[in-house]
Amino acid sequence: MLLDDYFQTYLPIIENQLKAAVNTIDRPYLAELRYMLQYHMGWEGDGAGPEARGKRIRPILVLLTTMAAGGEWQNALPATCAVELIHNFSLIHDDIEDNSPLRRGRPTIWKKWGVAHATNAGDAMFTLAHIEIFRLIKILPFETVIKAAELLQRTCLHLTQGQYLDLAYEQRSDLTAIDYWPMISGKTGALLAACTELGSMIALAPEPICQAYRQFGFSLGLAFQAQDDFLGIWGDTALTGKSTENDLVTGKKTLPIVYGLSKQGKFFQRWSDGPITPTDTIGVAHILSEEGAKEFVLSQVSQLTAEAIQSLEAANPGGEAAVILRQLAERLLTRQS
């Protein structure tokens, strides 16, 4: 099987598990709360469908890791659900915090139901995620279930810390790449690290192997985010579908931007002069390239990818899933959108 076959085989199963988790909110008088979550997950409402669901990379990563570490994929299902629900909880709250009216081309929960309902719906999604992980009790030794549940919880604390930095950086232009990594470690690295650590824990792999898988997920997450940041400025806007959402326009503190700011040169000057409009982006992106940002970001992506692959090899993954995990890493990092 190739990576796409894996997606085709396992995504419907994961999707059913996710639906079952959300459907535990089953009282008739809670139908609207359930609907908000179903809408956000891309199952209900205008524009529902695969395009509205995101890539479900995180649950696939858990499944593949469990298999590569010698476990049964079925055992991973509670954790696949948990990580995807946590990802989606963070999206619901991030959309409020970033004031984003659209998510995957559809109005966000806060835009449709207001900030109050969206805050609360995110909290509900958050608790559903953590309830899911306890289903491991039928599969794993009690001690391992506790480790998994605590890992998931510490991951969420890390997420909120990364998100705090993201919000705190909005007002700052004195940032360097050193400020960037703790933000991204929290916002992206922590959950991907949890995916691969959980996957290997579920296979009951020895601790050093679990830590190698964890490091694989973490480096993969950072590489993925740095690549995302690259595309956010130099990506083909037709492919990313974000022509008016170039990171130079939105002012997000991405890796190329903090690199450029730290140079205190022409880019820093332009940034300090005030907002960059969509028509400015080509020129400003060119200045950034000239100051070395493009080269720097690509070198970071390639170094982190090498570290990810090295950690994966250290975990000594087995069977077809090992091949697919490498494919998944390569696909994430060579993508153009």
Add this chain to the structure above:
Amino acid sequence: MLLDDYFQTYLPIIENQLKAAVNTIDRPYLAELRYMLQYHMGWEGDGAGPEARGKRIRPILVLLTTMAAGGEWQNALPATCAVELIHNFSLIHDDIEDNSPLRRGRPTIWKKWGVAHATNAGDAMFTLAHIEIFRLIKILPFETVIKAAELLQRTCLHLTQGQYLDLAYEQRSDLTAIDYWPMISGKTGALLAACTELGSMIALAPEPICQAYRQFGFSLGLAFQAQDDFLGIWGDTALTGKSTENDLVTGKKTLPIVYGLSKQGKFFQRWSDGPITPTDTIGVAHILSEEGAKEFVLSQVSQLTAEAIQSLEAANPGGEAAVILRQLAERLLTRQS
């Protein structure tokens, strides 16, 4: 010892545990995030002090239940922290959702730092709570730790469901007491039920005893809320300190109000005619009394209190803590503020 002695003895210990939990956010670049939580907890910033901290009823309830069920109070400390942090997480998000500028006389987190930071700080408080409960691993059998952690998580799902109803009811005037109870079961009953169930689980009490304690906490929570609703309209405003915040003015869907609405009489008419001003409150409260709302609410408080005491007796509590638990129940329910 009397109830007040218990508060005096144990509150400083609980407070230190709470501070230690928040201080696990210890990186220098996260100092502001930690400060937001310290501010909300009443330890830092303008107006910090006992008045800004709330009554800490929930952790005391956990401690007393553990003792009454024959356990060591020290073993309950992780759970006392967890329930108080969850209570405070819900306050941070409720203040956003209700658009409340003040909490215990001080500006709320969203008012000081904005909705984005407040949403995220609430999420951080939430995860800290759940991380605390895992400290039981050094005290209890693994299986009991899992039960405790899952109970806490299901409690939070219940909280979000109650909060959803509260938000959904804002726009409705077709409510009856039947709609009220599921809202309050989630918003108030669930966490008090968790306090007493956790307390007895920590004492390793048999399941039927734990369920009796749970029922005690649940009935106590509902009675407490109904009493709060009574004071929200007929309380001595000098004692509650809420002269301009009479529930008739804020329009909250409390028990006397939904009772009055369901009568479809003079109160319903007045409610439908538009907002009630502070100067209207005495007259409208009188109409509500005439329609039987005051009597109805007091009868509910007394019935729920009787149920709470009955459940407490069924749990067969022992030692001095048993006496104090009864005192605590009585004090909550005869309070004038």
